[in-house]
Amino acid sequence: MTNSIEEIEHTEMILAIGTNTTENHPVIGAKVKRAVRQRGAKLLVIDPREIALTKYADLWLRQKPGTDVAVLNGLMNVIIAEKLYAADYVKDRTEGFEALKKVVENYTPTYVEGITGIPADDLKKAARLYAGAGRASILYAMGLTQHITGTDNVKSVANLAMLCGNIGIEGGGVNPLRGQNNVQGACDMGGLPVSLPAYQPVANDEARGRFEKAWGVTLPPRPGLTVVEIMNAAHKGDVRGLYIMGENPMLSDPDLAHVEAALKHLDFLVVQDIFLNETAQLADVVLPSAAFAEKDGTFTNTERRVQRIRKAVSPPGQARTDWEIIAGIASRMGYPMSYRDAEEIMAEIARVTPSYAGITYERIEREGLQWPCPTLDHPGTRFLHKEKFSRGLGLFHAIEYIPPAELPDREYPLILSTGRVLYHYHTGTMTRLAEGPSERCPESLIEIHPEDARAYGIADGQKVRVASRRGQVEAKAQVTEKSPAGTIFMNFHFREVAVNLLTNAALDPIGKIPEYKVCAVKVEAA
Amino acid sequence: MSSVPLNIDGRDLIGKPGQTILEVARENGIFIPTLCHYTGTTNVGACRVCVVEVENARSLVASCCMPISPGMVVRTDTPKVRASQRMIVELLWSSGDHNCLTCEQNGACELQDLVYWLKIDHPRFAIQPPGHPVETTNTMIQRDLNKCVLCGRCIRACNEIQVNEVLDFSMRGSHAKVGPAFDADYIDSECVFCGECVNVCPTGAITFKQARFSGRPWDMKKVRTTCAYCGVGCQIELNVHDGRVIKVTGNREFGQPNQGSLCVKGRFGMDFIHHPSRLTVPLIRKKKGGELTEATWDEALDLIAKKFKALKKQHGPDSIAGLCSARCTNEENYLFQKFMRAVVGTNSVDHCARL
Ligand code: SF4
Ligand code: SF4
Ligand code: SF4
Numbered sequence: 054m055t056n057s058i059e060e061i062e063h064t065e066m067i068l069a070i071g072t073n074t075t076e077n078h079p080v081i082g083a084k085v086k087r088a089v090r091q092r093g094a095k096l097l098v099i100d101p102r103e104i105a106l107t108k109y110a111d112l113w114l115r116q117k118p119g120t121d122v123a124v125l126n127g128l129m130n131v132i133i134a135e136k137l138y139a140a141d142y143v144k145d146r147t148e149g150f151e152a153l154k155k156v157v158e159n160y161t162p163t164y165v166e167g168i169t170g171i172p173a174d175d176l177k178k179a180a181r182l183y184a185g186a187g188r189a190s191i192l193y194a195m196g197l198t199q200h201i202t203g204t205d206n207v208k209s210v211a212n213l214a215m216l217c218g219n220i221g222i223e224g225g226g227v228n229p230l231r232g233q234n235n236v237q238g239a240c241d242m243g244g245l246p247v248s249l250p251a252y253q254p255v256a257n258d259e260a261r262g263r264f265e266k267a268w269g270v271t272l273p274p275r276p277g278l279t280v281v282e283i284m285n286a287a288h289k290g291d292v293r294g295l296y297i298m299g300e301n302p303m304l305s306d307p308d309l310a311h312v313e314a315a316l317k318h319l320d321f322l323v324v325q326d327i328f329l330n331e332t333a334q335l336a337d338v339v340l341p342s343a344a345f346a347e348k349d350g351t352f353t354n355t356e357r358r359v360q361r362i363r364k365a366v367s368p369p370g371q372a373r374t375d376w377e378i379i380a381g382i383a384s385r386m387g388y389p390m391s392y393r394d395a396e397e398i399m400a401e402i403a404r405v406t407p408s409y410a411g412i413t414y415e416r417i418e419r420e421g422l423q424w425p426c427p428t429l430d431h432p433g434t435r436f437l438h439k440e441k442f443s444r445g446l447g448l449f450h451a452i453e454y455i456p457p458a459e460l461p462d463r464e465y466p467l468i469l470s471t472g473r474v475l476y477h478y479h480t481g482t483m484t485r486l487a488e489g490p491s492e493r494c495p496e497s498l499i500e501i502h503p504e505d506a507r508a509y510g511i512a513d514g515q516k517v518r519v520a521s522r523r524g525q526v527e528a529k530a531q532v533t534e535k536s537p538a539g540t541i542f543m544n545f546h547f548r549e550v551a552v553n554l555l556t557n558a559a560l561d562p563i564g565k566i567p568e569y570k571v572c573a574v575k576v577e578a579a
Numbered sequence: 580m581s582s583v584p585l586n587i588d589g590r591d592l593i594g595k596p597g598q599t600i601l602e603v604a605r606e607n608g609i610f611i612p613t614l615c616h617y618t619g620t621t622n623v624g625a626c627r628v629c630v631v632e633v634e635n636a637r638s639l640v641a642s643c644c645m646p647i648s649p650g651m652v653v654r655t656d657t658p659k660v661r662a663s664q665r666m667i668v669e670l671l672w673s674s675g676d677h678n679c680l681t682c683e684q685n686g687a688c689e690l691q692d693l694v695y696w697l698k699i700d701h702p703r704f705a706i707q708p709p710g711h712p713v714e715t716t717n718t719m720i721q722r723d724l725n726k727c728v729l730c731g732r733c734i735r736a737c738n739e740i741q742v743n744e745v746l747d748f749s750m751r752g753s754h755a756k757v758g759p760a761f762d763a764d765y766i767d768s769e770c771v772f773c774g775e776c777v778n779v780c781p782t783g784a785i786t787f788k789q790a791r792f793s794g795r796p797w798d799m800k801k802v803r804t805t806c807a808y809c810g811v812g813c814q815i816e817l818n819v820h821d822g823r824v825i826k827v828t829g830n831r832e833f834g835q836p837n838q839g840s841l842c843v844k845g846r847f848g849m850d851f852i853h854h855p856s857r858l859t860v861p862l863i864r865k866k867k868g869g870e871l872t873e874a875t876w877d878e879a880l881d882l883i884a885k886k887f888k889a890l891k892k893q894h895g896p897d898s899i900a901g902l903c904s905a906r907c908t909n910e911e912n913y914l915f916q917k918f919m920r921a922v923v924g925t926n927s928v929d930h931c932a933r934l
Pocket of ligand 3: 078079080081806807808809810811812813837840841842843844845846
């Protein structure tokens, strides 16, 4: 997030696009609802699904899945045509406006209505609502990113925010809500094939040189492979050994049949986890690790706040913390790693990661610090880009709308969109063992619109089969108007209804994010 | 005017305009008991436990609702105040089933504390609990409205803090009751089991069902940590007893990002920690197609080192890849990528951030 969670409650206007906040980030959802109910904030929801936030919204735009760029360009079209944008901000702090203007000129409300299904008048109202606010915060999540145009979508919301002068101010910003507790931290720490800690590019000689000195080795300059590329390389035999720590690609990755074949093709698979999950079952070595309640360390939340976790109980049996295991393997491979505790590792992180340089366990004992926190006396950063953008001027990206990779056709006439439900989390390995959440949500349901249910002769609660070009699954139907006609919605928490047997591994070319929000399927009674 | 002079219990104090008597008293370390008051929600002045005497006022006033005014003279500890508080507390006590012997909140109950503080031996009224059936229809939250003092905190927490808009009063007068619409049980309502109402209830009327009989409040070691689920990073308290996590509570003193609020996953999603299906020993598959069998740490780690070294030698470092985790700590992710880059020698390290 460019801004802080706290600010959401005190802003004038919230635009929620592609985030089912009350289910996926419930505590932020509560802040949005409080802002609306108690502080008079305006709320604009842009989502194909009738999520709970639509009840609190001043206006809800229901676009066809995968048409976000068109919607956002349409909003900017109106804002520019009606001169509602922050002209001074655009002049002083940004560049590329003319190119943007030229592209969005074509996205008139009527043209956009044709692509997105949003009535032209609603689009105009929405544009005025957003541009009319003194401070507006944009919230988004996987609903925006899990498309082949995910990167375009994100750039487009940034365009919109800059156009109205909403970046670099309190209560404004472009705020991705991260799905998993430490996605932010895993990226910050260099868990990416292109970058070392703090997003220092591996291909940059100077950056790499610093780490070579700190770690006492020479480092490979060529960027590595992403998850999906790793699976493809394993399939081809280019990747032969795979070390997986705390992930379950056998349920979370797109096109599972392909993932399974890839993993089985490996010479050597090591899985380190708290459970013998689907991926671990294929491993050559399985290492038992400690859960979050059994170790010390830090997580970095979605607002860049580095916060402590603390050991409350002992790990079961012989389970060890992940860092102890990694250090054990490294040492056996001739590179001794010896750390007294997690705190000592954090001290090393602070030395090589400029944005974490001022962070110590002592400082975050009572309250987490938000990076960038470059020095020991720096108070942390509540919102980014205050006086200037990281690159100097904010750059507008002129972006054209591209339709999703796989659209419905005669054989596969429906769109499948996937996501989460309140009571479960990711691949369900943790929440499905929880009695309470499982009582509230015991099984995977396929949400289908009454019109489609009628067309395919499906009754509420009836078992149905959903098939795509890649596979099929069965589950009970829930007939509801939550998703628009022509679109069904499923979650990915249940291994017995592994929805990623259906999804399309088509990737966003830059973000390499699979298109989980749109693929073509057919539905029939099972 | 930016400061309001007033006198509480003989002390000359300065308050800010718009503050209540209660707020100024608390700021200055003067104790006034409360029950229905809950900071951050509407002041309703319903229980009247917080009454004080204000000079020239005709009757006692509820300090939680009364704004201060210049020159106000307040007494919090007169016999009249105490008599009134005793009357209220004795009525509450006698109109419920406050059997502390088996109550989960014994030792952490605001009603119990009030009784003790007011030095009440017995209520002067006959004890007549309303006879509500205990609600045990879900596994997460148990409600025993016989212990409810109708303070309305659960209602305000649900509507004003979580804005879930599930709870309200039903009926009036002596039949008054709190709960979801149409007197439904939580499980049959729109309740999303955030547990905020449990956290704010001053008595044992709403409790964590799975934690029942697993440890008294004073047994619990509370360990502050960060929730393991979504990216909000809520600060939570693991309540630990006998080496087990018994329940999860929120704590408003921890401040941002969640100010004590949680959702169902953070609150009730922690069963996995002690689940019997946890991995407890390293496992090795001796030959392809064979079974996974138990091994020692030395065997497992030696095997990994040997295999990775051999692959690296034969096929180069890029024949090995690694997936770190959005669920592991910063320290572990840092070390993992350091291992892949510095020890294996490849940049093929990624995680499922995008999924
Ligand atoms: S658990 Fe949450 S949603 Fe349910 S009644 Fe209590 S406060 Fe409301
Ligand atoms: S259930 Fe608890 S919080 Fe709710 S009104 Fe009764 S005593 Fe107050
Ligand atoms: S308690 Fe809920 S909202 Fe808070 S971090 Fe955990 S999962 Fe997210």
